[in-house]
Amino acid sequence: MISWDFALIQIILGVLMILSAAIAVKLRDLLAAVIAMAGFSLLLSLEFYVLQAPDVAMAEAAIGAGLVTAIYALAIKYTRRMEVEE
Amino acid sequence: MRKGVAITIFFVFLALMCYLALQLHPFGEPPNKDMDQYFIDHAQEEVSANNVVTSIVFDYRGFDTLGEATVLFTAVAGTVAVLRSFRFKDKLAVKKLILMDKDMSVIVRTISNILAPIILTFGLYIILHGHLTPGGGFQGGAVIATGIALLIVANAPSKVKRMISKDLLNAAESLGALGFLGMAFLGLFSATFFFNAIANSGFLFGDKTPLGINYGNLNTGGTLPYMNIFVGIKVLAGLGAIVLVLYLLAKGGEEE
Amino acid sequence: MINWEIVVQNFPFLVVGILMAIGVYTVTMKRNLIKIVIGVEIIESAVNLFLITLGYVEGAYAPIYTMAPKAAENNMVLPTPQALTLTAIVIGLAVTALMLALAINIYRHYGSLDVRVARRLRE
Numbered sequence: 001m002i003s004w005d006f007a008l009i010q011i012i013l014g015v016l017m018i019l020s021a022a023i024a025v026k027l028r029d030l031l032a033a034v035i036a037m038a039g040f041s042l043l044l045s046l047e048f049y050v051l052q053a054p055d056v057a058m059a060e061a062a063i064g065a066g067l068v069t070a071i072y073a074l075a076i077k078y079t080r081r082m083e084v085e086e
Numbered sequence: 087m088r089k090g091v092a093i094t095i096f097f098v099f100l101a102l103m104c105y106l107a108l109q110l111h112p113f114g115e116p117p118n119k120d121m122d123q124y125f126i127d128h129a130q131e132e133v134s135a136n137n138v139v140t141s142i143v144f145d146y147r148g149f150d151t152l153g154e155a156t157v158l159f160t161a162v163a164g165t166v167a168v169l170r171s172f173r174f175k176d177k178l179a180v181k182k183l184i185l186m187d188k189d190m191s192v193i194v195r196t197i198s199n200i201l202a203p204i205i206l207t208f209g210l211y212i213i214l215h216g217h218l219t220p221g222g223g224f225q226g227g228a229v230i231a232t233g234i235a236l237l238i239v240a241n242a243p244s245k246v247k248r249m250i251s252k253d254l255l256n257a258a259e260s261l262g263a264l265g266f267l268g269m270a271f272l273g274l275f276s277a278t279f280f281f282n283a284i285a286n287s288g289f290l291f292g293d294k295t296p297l298g299i300n301y302g303n304l305n306t307g308g309t310l311p312y313m314n315i316f317v318g319i320k321v322l323a324g325l326g327a328i329v330l331v332l333y334l335l336a337k338g339g340e341e342e
Numbered sequence: 343m344i345n346w347e348i349v350v351q352n353f354p355f356l357v358v359g360i361l362m363a364i365g366v367y368t369v370t371m372k373r374n375l376i377k378i379v380i381g382v383e384i385i386e387s388a389v390n391l392f393l394i395t396l397g398y399v400e401g402a403y404a405p406i407y408t409m410a411p412k413a414a415e416n417n418m419v420l421p422t423p424q425a426l427t428l429t430a431i432v433i434g435l436a437v438t439a440l441m442l443a444l445a446i447n448i449y450r451h452y453g454s455l456d457v458r459v460a461r462r463l464r465e
Contacts, residue, residue, distance in 0.1 A: 017361070021361055040384075048391075051354075052402065053427075054404055056427050059431050060431055068438055075442040083374045083376075
């Protein structure tokens, strides 16, 4: 059985991750959705660190929260920013 | 009606996932640990590296890293090839993009000029110490590519086209891939492909590692530091090329 | 009916399941191309988290020998899933970059980012 404070950290991080992913799907301004995905990636990197995997946490922080957000922002610049419902 | 069916299928899928998640083994007690126990026990005497994860990525399962390098190379080549001859059709988009051809403000440019060497040094530190502390080729290459992306985004597209040449990035990526393959072929003389032939010998990076918990000696590692450096060069060139070709789209593609 | 002790014990697996469901909903039910790419990224992050939580040993330390604490002598988490996850993260980045390049090309050709517009095989 795992200890109580470890379970508390897992519950808090898990709920925050689910919330930020749901917000990223729900928003209609695409640039705001990409920023929510960067926040999701940061929380995922923190979860990897709590699960005693520092290599993977470093890779996820550098790639997920740095480069993928930059590539999304450049792709949105050349297309539309708001999501239109037809 | 179609939307109702879709919502029902989504809830059934969610319930199935949650039910299956509770049927797995209890979190924190994995059932079979034999292969990992071998890796943890023998990584310091066979590979002479302190970081067990990096020794698995580059020595025990080196073929997977070869496949990953190939996938990264193919993705970069595909992105550059898809965006090659690019012209916007409507006049309004072309006019808006020509107006975008200016630098960012002085504050942003000064801070990026100060931050870029610091990020470069940090990335090189992560690459070089990959066999001692958490890090390695992929993480350090991604950090340096973030620094290059910062430099690219802070300046105007015409200036970026003059300063960073695409041929240098292509040559660096090919050099990284060929160097990684060359280090893998070194083991072919004694035992097999991807055998760590430099570990525990007298060459550069060839010392023995004391078993158990120790302070870490930079001179250890065998072929691991060489592979880290080559993979780091390859990753930084590839990811830098992706950001560069996406940023320079406004000038009408690359003439090459 | 629900055993609450198992829910608290296995909570990371539950998070993986819910994230997978959110990702599959986004890929199948949304109409904007960039939202679909965001959905694919959520599915990939869920799978990476699943790989890492498979290898966790309770009360153990990270698999690195340099200046580790004294209690980490024979007490380390499994290192093989971490090596597999490292590969999966880099491949996820490569797939996302290629998908976004294709999305920009579709916008140039058809004038809109709606999935229902680009539907015939040859236009």
